Amino acid sequence: MNAGVSFDKSKNSLSRHRSVWEMRSESWIGLVDDLSRLVALPPDHPERQSRLTHIGELIAALAPIESYWAFPGGRVFADLCSWIERGELARAHQTARRIHRVLVARTYRHEASSLEGDGELPSQIETESERQAQLSRPYFEVLIVDEMSASEEAALRRRVQRKRHAEDEFIFDIVIVPSFEDALIATLVNFNLQAVVIRHGFPFRSIYSDDMLRRFLDGVQDGIETIPEFERGPLLGRQIARLRPELDLYLVTDMKVEDIAATAGEVFKRIFFGEEDHVELYGAIMQGVGERYHTPFFDALRDYAKQPTGVFHALPLARGKAILNSSWIGDLSQFYGMNLFMAETSATSGGLDSLLDPVGPLKIAQEHAARAFGARRTYFATNGTSTCNKIVVQALVRPDDIVLVDRNCHKSHHYGLVLAGAQVAYLDSYPLDQYSMYGAVPIRHIKQQLLSFKRAGTLDRVRMVLLTNCTFDGIVYDVERVMLECLAIKPDLVFLWDEAWFAFARCHPVYRPRTAMATAARLAEMFKDPAYAKHYEEFSASVDWDDEEALLERRLIPDPDKVRIRAYATHSTHKTLTALRQGSMIHVWDQDFRDKAEEAFHEAYMTHTSTSPNYQILASLDVGRRQVELEGYELVQRQLELAMNLRDQVQAHPLLKRYFRFLAVGDLVPLQHRESGVESYFNEDTGWNNFELAWRTDEFALDPTRATLAIGATGLDGDTFKNKELMDKYGIQINKTSRNTVLFMTNIGSTRSAVAYLIEVLVKIARDLDRRAADMSSIERRIHAKKVRSLTLEHPPLPDFSSFHRAFRGDNLASNTQTRNGDIRSAFFLSYDDSNCEYVNMMEASRAIQAGRELVSALFVIPYPPGFPILVPGQVISMEILQFMSALDVHEIHGYRPDLGFRIFSEEALARTEERTLAKTTVIQAQQEAMQS
Template sequence: MKKPISRILLINDEKLILKEFTKGLNAAAKSMENPLGIVFSGVTTAQEALQSIEQDGDIQGLVVDDRLYTLKHQGKHVRDLQMTALELVQKITHFRPELNIYILVAQEQEDEVVDALFSETVDGYFYREERDYRGMYRILNAQLQEKARTPFYDQLKHYVLMAKDAWHTPGHSSGDSLRDSPWVSDFYEFIGEHIFRADLSVSVPMLDSLMDPAGVIAEAQKIAAQAFGARRTFFATNGTSTANKVIFQTLLAPGNKLLLDRNCHKSVHHGVVLSGAHPVYLDSSVNKKFNIYGPVPKQTLFKAIEEHSDAQALILTNCTYDGLRYDLPPIIAAAHAKGIKVIIDEAWYGFARFHPAFRPTALEAGADYATQSTHKVLSAFSQSSMIHVNDPDFNEHLFRENFNMHTSTSPQYSMIASLDVARKQAMLEGYKLLSRTLELAQEIRAQINSTGVFQVLELPDLLPDEIKHDGIQLDPTKVTVDILRCGFTVEELIRELFERFNIQVEKSTFNTITLLLTIGTTRSKVSRLYDALMRISRENRAPQRLYQTAEIPRFTELKYLPRDAFYCGGELMPLLDEQDKVNSSLNGRVCADQITPYPPGIPVLVPGQVITQAITQYLISMLRSQKHIEVHGIVFDGYLPCLRLLTNSEEKTLKQLDK
């Protein structure tokens, strides 16, 4: 097992004092218990310190002299102030908020320095005159060990190693039901012994309860909140889909108005049904050349906030599946000015806190709630997610009731442990791993472009015209590649990469593929991808004419609350008439289901929405497309595709929404 290196940086402008402190602290580290590999190094200027934390991902903390001077030679030595501790702490915290910072202070200046740094993220103070190196080391070591602690995972591992006989759920009883079976022991061997021994239940009190945490789960969530910059953090084992629904049901009572990006994940739209909210759907921007859907235009958002100042909440997806990032601060400020709570679905952006290239995060931009798919972009197991809360009006009791409504009473404990571990890794080596990921993203872009056939789409290529001046940025870990000149259809290319080169891509449109780089991306994988694309490009296949899927029609009219429409029985009506043509009888009728082509996953219809001929034609074009597209929500009566619609009698019982 590799041993960690944890570098503590000392910053003091007096070289002799710096040398003495560095030597004394390193001697203490060598003579005392040092499981995290703590070593001390020093610099004499604030600028060197900032360069060091940018270049060295192993730096875990800093000891900063309260006043940094520089000597100038002008006939005599004159001490000029380089930078106050306050200024340097602010710069360090802005760049890498996960670092521990201690201040070295003269005793007589203690009150002045502490007052100046009262509102800053400072972990403690040391007196310059004391020279208690062992005492300083103990404190720095303890603080770092606290960050490295994984309360739930540690307790889970401890319990498994206690080897208790299981007279409780689950039924496999630590894997004993599978281990010696002639039929299924191969599953036990494939999955591994510890996954079964760690698959426990609420029957084990020392492992706490996800539904009412008061022990190690509560501790793990508290440390996660500190890591991600939240007031409160909650672990979710049903994915971000459930996390979104929990927040909706906490904030929204039936009939409450909600502003939402129509491009939001389908769980958001399901949350509208469950909460009984009155949604105001905002059309996304669209890049018509590549069929890529982007953020809602800023002016559309500002207009909606003004026109619907009675809205309870606004939800947006940041970043989008393709990596497009909103300029969040002004949008959130506009919403808060009207008393509107802001929820940001950060499913694809849960790592952003740990590298300045990706910030501000939703919480740093002022959001009240952020949901993150920790499993998508950090090292947690699938379905493991987090809910972060910064809402000053947070109703914990109501949140807990809704959380428990959706959470299994038998959560998978290995998933909870993986959230604990993913947080630890992000905190202690997230900056280092993300720096590597950014380097690899830059390399793979250059390599793909060098093929002369495949072309990486950069921000100007991806931006729809209507948001070109909205301050949108691109997450470079999402790499979208134009395949138009490669001679394959997108389905053929994906199959070629999979079957011939053992490469699986994240997603595609009719003329692009998207590659997702994570903290687990390696240079070897980058080399293999480059080799595959270069080999394909050298085959000089003639470009094919690719079938472009139609643009999703703009949102029409919401006639009834989605929940009211969804819970009606409805009737089935075919999309095609007896002559296999568009069924004109659908025009003006109201849909009872959510109809979502995937990709791109944007609902064409939601419950309560009025159907138009353009929508019907679009759905038929999806079903007849040469490119296979799933259309969720269509009901097949034999081979005949149908929609579930409200009946005339059902419509008479529902309250129509104001236009």
């Protein structure tokens, strides 16, 4: 009996899904469910035909997707389709059910499961033996790009299977695709891929026309179809390397391998001629994955822990002796396990290494990390990114160098600039008054400041631009544009990108182009291209460098003969990737590192790095790097989908959307900074296309994995909602709040269960709010309405940076041209002497400012939330700042004492300091004029 199912491959009615991975998962669930119901239905049941039609749609949706995975594979999937077409629905249901169970449990990775028979497959919670099997022989897949017949594919699979050995460290299966487009789609669809073998000669076009799959081809350059087949292999390799740089690429060709190796050798790990070295190809694939799997320091520490060692050194805790010999602290080992203490040591020998002078496994581990994150050099840190930031600032900034810095950056930068003695020019981010938070610094504002220093004749002293990418709230810069336009004004400018919350971005092809390391490498290649030199000549002939307004209006590009790429990024690896607390990294892409920074960097590293670093933290950084290279893309994509699902669930729930709303990019990035015009990153008509378009084109993008929830309609402020509702009642931890928002951050460890629990909690809170509202008296309702109105409509305007007082303006004090830089170091230490300071409360401060007195802060003043400095040492207190402080309904304000008020400098201290500063500046200027004459 024929089931009457037709599989229409020309269209897909399941476009409501956010992604191909969600479509795959839900299609298998739907297929199993429909087949189960069909088996139970009598032949003449009216529901039967609609079920068959839906099955046809599901099969049509799955067919192209399954062609990019090794399991269940083309043959098994074709068998399933044929059984459905022939009406063998019971057999088809059993097979589909078993395939789905294996996919969910992922047991295909480490056991050969039969797809026929009545036995139950393992559940998603694997047995210990299965888990150990996966640990002992991890599984991956190899993409082979070649146009083959079915018999040729079968022969190749048999040949691969015959090469497997019991002693192999890994096991792999193969996926064969016939075209250039299929190879690109498979690279982005299949998380299991670790290597790609590109063989000689294949067509360009894919036979599939599915819109959801073809979106992966957006951005592929035009004209590739006209390129001869023998040239497509190297070009495909370059495209894949751009999308997934962690994959090992191999080229098998019948052309002159020597010539190809000379022109495309940097893309491919190895190039083979025809079939003469297929044994070596197998070995090369295994070795390539092994290089990324190898964790030199973690392995060395694990081996050390196994050695019988006599400890006559520091650390009574080493080898667990202080615990094993104790009658009172045995519960410590019971809680943590003995391996933690067996690996505890202060030794740098015995197979280990020194963080301060690495020459062995730690040195190799840092080199592997540089490869993983696209850096020229990488340094590990066990004191968190706060220390990393201070290291970079101290290494690159000399006393009186000028640094342009976002005022809302992490406090470690402010303190690092104090220690370095820098002249600080604070930049203003665009304000989001309605949410009591700042966004990021527009490029126009940065250019304005650089041009003001040029006009003042002090551009040569501008050393660095320091920006946070991405911000706590998920605002991400167009790093390439910032670097290009700034370098056009000052070609040797150094960039420090604080990517504490953005370490994961390297793993994903949409995020990666907006990272510091990827941008630095891309710009270095761009500036070597003769086409860019020609482009610059045309630009240079059309630009008037004396017309500042014109320079602010147009996009600037730097002179390739003068520009130097000097970029640093700091990562809180422990915040968004797998590492123990305080595990961080410094990544360096600096063309002048050896000549201008290496010695100073090592001294700064020595200054701030402990001589007793925690080896467990270092080992976790090594293992976290392995995860980035082998499964980072999969984990970040899963994180992204969970975040989008969370947003959708709240938006669609009738009760939740009365009280809550997740902010979209249109809320957090003003339209003038969104060239794409995109208001929301996902909709049912275009899927994810808006997300990818905005990230390619906009000055600022929003990281969707940071979900900012507006809660003003609840009548609760962010701090209360965080502590009283989420944490105290339901045990949900969050980090950041503002006056009327709370921030939920997904990460690579987030799960669907965790998202489901959060939605459940929000529903409970919403129902509780409904109950409270129903029980309110008329007076309570008026009070509640006033609170809601305050949180949703009455927004205190966020103040910009006012100015530094003249006493801390340095060379600007005697200059006719005003620039924003000031000396926070002298102000910071001047406040140490109580005789230089006094206190004024809010009311006294307001009266004094109205009477004409300049009040100058002696401390950093940081309300939390929102958590950014309203005042820094040496800054003039403005009425706008007082108004904002008065409107804040938070109790935790660092640097402000409710009993005393603001700590400010006395008028006498300011006068003395201003006199000394002016005298010093006058002498320096006289010396400079004498030298010039």
